[in-house]
Amino acid sequence: xxxxxxxxxxxxxxxxxxxxxxxxxxxxxxxxxxxxxxxxxxxxxxxxxxxxxxxxxxxxxxxxxxxxxxxxxxxxxxxxxxxxxxxxxxxxxxxxxxxxxxxxxxxxxxxxxxxxxxxxxxxxxxxxxxxxxxxxxxxxxxxxxxxxxxxxxxxxxxxxxxxxxxxxxxxxxxxxxxxxxxxxxxxxxxxxxxxxxxxxxxxxxxxxxxxxxxxxxxxxxxxxxxxxxxxxxxxxxxxxxxxxxxxxxxxxxxxxxxxxxxxxxxxxxxxxxxxxxxxxxxxxxxxxxxxxxxxxxxxxxxxxxxxxxxxxxxxxxxxxxxxxxxxxxxxxxxxxxxxxxxxxxxxxxxxxxxxxxxxxxxxxxxxxxxxxxxxxxxxxxxxxxxxxxxxxxxxxxxxxxxxxxxxxxxxxxxxxxxxxxxxxxxxxxxxxxxxxxxxxxxxxxxxxxxxxx
Numbered sequence: 001x002x003x004x005x006x007x008x009x010x011x012x013x014x015x016x017x018x019x020x021x022x023x024x025x026x027x028x029x030x031x032x033x034x035x036x037x038x039x040x041x042x043x044x045x046x047x048x049x050x051x052x053x054x055x056x057x058x059x060x061x062x063x064x065x066x067x068x069x070x071x072x073x074x075x076x077x078x079x080x081x082x083x084x085x086x087x088x089x090x091x092x093x094x095x096x097x098x099x100x101x102x103x104x105x106x107x108x109x110x111x112x113x114x115x116x117x118x119x120x121x122x123x124x125x126x127x128x129x130x131x132x133x134x135x136x137x138x139x140x141x142x143x144x145x146x147x148x149x150x151x152x153x154x155x156x157x158x159x160x161x162x163x164x165x166x167x168x169x170x171x172x173x174x175x176x177x178x179x180x181x182x183x184x185x186x187x188x189x190x191x192x193x194x195x196x197x198x199x200x201x202x203x204x205x206x207x208x209x210x211x212x213x214x215x216x217x218x219x220x221x222x223x224x225x226x227x228x229x230x231x232x233x234x235x236x237x238x239x240x241x242x243x244x245x246x247x248x249x250x251x252x253x254x255x256x257x258x259x260x261x262x263x264x265x266x267x268x269x270x271x272x273x274x275x276x277x278x279x280x281x282x283x284x285x286x287x288x289x290x291x292x293x294x295x296x297x298x299x300x301x302x303x304x305x306x307x308x309x310x311x312x313x314x315x316x317x318x319x320x321x322x323x324x325x326x327x328x329x330x331x332x333x334x335x336x337x338x339x340x341x342x343x344x345x346x347x348x349x350x351x352x353x354x355x356x357x358x359x360x361x362x363x364x365x366x367x368x369x370x371x372x373x374x375x376x377x378x379x380x381x382x383x384x385x386x387x388x389x390x391x392x393x394x395x396x397x398x399x400x401x402x403x404x405x406x407x408x409x410x411x412x413x414x415x416x417x418x419x420x421x422x423x424x425x426x427x428x429x430x431x432x433x434x435x436x437x438x439x440x441x442x443x444x445x446x447x448x449x450x451x452x453x
Contacts, residue, residue, distance in 0.1 A: 003175060003178070004139070004170060004173040004174070004175040004178065005139050005140050005143050006139075006143055006166055006169050006170035006173065006175055006178050006179075006182075007170075007175065007178050008026070008177075008178045008181040008182065009025065009026055010023060010024075010025065010026070010143075011023070011024040011025055011026050011027075011028060011042050011044075011045055011147070012024075012140065012143040012144045012147050013040070013042055013144055013147055013148045013151060014104075014107075014144045014145065014148045015033040015035065015036060015038060015040055016038065016040055017033060017036050017038035017040075018033060018035050018036040018038065019100065019104060020033055020034070020035035020036065020144075021140045021141055021143065021144035022034075022040050022042065022144070023140075024042040026044065026045050027044050028041070028042040028043045028044040028045070029041075029042060030042075043151070045147075045151075047185055050156075050159060050163065050185040051184070051185060053156055053187070054187040054188075054189070054190075059191060064189070064191050065227075065228065067191040068191060068193045068196055068228040069228045071192070071193035071194075071228070072193065072228045072229075072230075072231070073231060074193075074231075075230065075231040075232055076157075076194060076230075076232070078124040078127075078128075079117070079120055079121060079124065081121065082102075082121065082124055082125065082128070085098060085099050085102075085128065086128070090128070090131055090132075091128040091129065091131060091132050096129070096132055099125055099128055099129055099132075100129065102121070102125055103122065103125040103126065103129060103145075106118050106119075106121045106122035106125060107122060107148065107149075107152050109122075110122055110152040110153070111152055116155075119152075119153055119154070119155055119158065122149060122152060122153060123149065123153060123155070123158040123161075123162075126145060126146065126149040126162065127161075129145055130142060130145060130146065130165065133145060134275075139169070139173070142169060143166075143169075146162050146165055146166055147166075149162055150162050150163070156187075156192075156195065157192060157194045157195055159185075160186055160187060160190075160192075160194065160195040160198040160199070161194060161198050163182050163183075163185045163186050163198070163202075164182075164183075164186055164198035164199065164201060164202040166178075166182040167179045167180075167182035167183045167186065167202040167205070167206060168201075168202050168205045168206075170182060171202075171205050171206040171208075171209040171210075172205075172209065172276065172278055172279070173278075174209070174278075176206065176209070176210060179202075179206045179209070180206065182202075183199070183202050183203055183206060186198055186199040186202060186203075187199060188203075193228060193230050194230050196228075197228075197229050197230035197233050197237075200219050200220065200227065200229070200237075201229070201233050201236070201237055201240075203215075203219050204216045204219045204220050204237065204240050204241075204244075205240065207219065208240055208243060208244070208279055208281075209278075209279060211247075213243075213244040213247040213248050214244075214248065216240055216241065216243075216244035217241070217244050217245070217248065220237055220240060220241045220244070221241070222241070222245065222250070222253070224238065224241075224257055224260065235261055235268050235269065235272060236272050238257060238258075238261045238269075239258070239261070239269055239272045239273065239281055239282060240281070241257065242254040242255075242257045242258050242261075242282055242285055242286075243279070243281045243282045243285070245257070245285075246282060246283075246284055246285045251284060251285055251288075254282065254285035254289075255285045255288045255289045255292060256289075258282065258285055258286055258289035259289045259292060259293050259296065259412075260404075260412075262289060262290075262293055263293070263382065263384060263404050269286065269289075270286070273286060296412075296413075296414060299413070299414065300402070300414040300415065300416055301413060301414065301415045301416070301444055301445050302415070302416050302445065303415050303416065303417040303418070303445050303446070303447045304443075304445045304446055372438040372439065372440065372446065372447070372448045372450070373438055373448070373450055375440075376438030376439050376440060376441075376446075376447075376448070377407055377438060377439055377440075377441050378407075378436070378437075378438055379405050379406060379407040379436075379437050379438065379439060380405070380406050380407075380434050380435075380436065380437070381401075381403035381404070381405050381406075381415075381417075381434065381435045381436075381437040381449065382403060382404045382406070382432065382433070382434050383401055383402070383403055383429060383430070383431055383432065383433045383434075383435065384402045384403060384404055384414075384431060385401070385402040385431060386399055386400070386401050386402075386429060386430075386431065387399065387400050388400070389418060393420050394420075396420050396421065396422050396423060397420070397421065397423060397426070398418055398419070398420050398421075399418070399419055399420075399421050399426070400416060400417070400418050401416070401417050401418075401419060402414065402415070402416050402417075403415050403417060403435075403437070405437060405439065405444075405447070413444060415444070415445075415447060417447060417449070419449055435449050436449070436450050437449050437450065438450050
């Protein structure tokens, strides 16, 4: 395939004067900027230092995987100082100029030997601007952004992530030689999850571009949990895996996995496929997954367990009607003196009826939960949506949860479940949280969230 702006023989940095891409060779030298005519002294690039830092692990693969798994669900997060530039995990629309300014400032600070904090800001600003420039199709600016950041960053985790970006961009454009070169700078045997994922993701991307689908499955596994993957790359690696499964004759498994990713991420799967159109990902499996997901959504089960707030409303409403009617008729038809003691008795009786109804409902819910904890099927519920119902019981909010229920060896199903959740626990239940549940195998609408399963 032809050479691209990601060719490893090129040296592409941001102009020190105006920030535009300046092209030279790996050996560096004097280069004039085509935009502002400033003369830039490009330093030579030394890639051997990255190969020299590759981890020569004495661990077995099992031990290495164990260390990698221990780092999962602990994503790299941008520093708080950059949060104002972000919206929904990406660079905000109106923040590009400010992010560019801060990136240039961070480059200058790191070049002067600033602390790790400046390097961290530089790395995350690079990631944020990379997303924006990629969407704009600014290939040369992407190359200059990444290579300039690499010129300043020493942290091996940051460098591994950026080298992976160079590899995947070259592969996307069909420059397999350059992609393989950049991949060679990524450590294939690190026990650092971010570094390992950068290699694994990039190698799987290159193998996908070259239609080497068995290699993709070796790198990513055939099941979602086979290989630990850094959180930020879970979805895209899941799509690459599903695509490889589709091409190796495992279409049903590919569809099932895409449905799981879609349930967790909404439209993210479709966005990944669209952003990598040149790879023609999941051509058969994604339409089937979308169709089945629609059927799946239509078959959502309304659970019958929990406190039946709706049933409690009937006695409350009746009491609201009965007491005024009895009072009105009584004071007209009977001796008012008699009504002065009869009405309080009626109010106490109705209140007692309501309280009995409440405690019966609470008791029934408790008995159902205890019954399910004893005989119910243990399963995992992934929270897809959570919202308040407007009802409070014992001053605690009742919440409506939509969950995907998964049981090993059985088809998954969706439920809408109402549960009283203490206020202090709500922050621990964001969308995507997994909880232990049990359900009646003969009636899946009988379901309870349990602490131990």
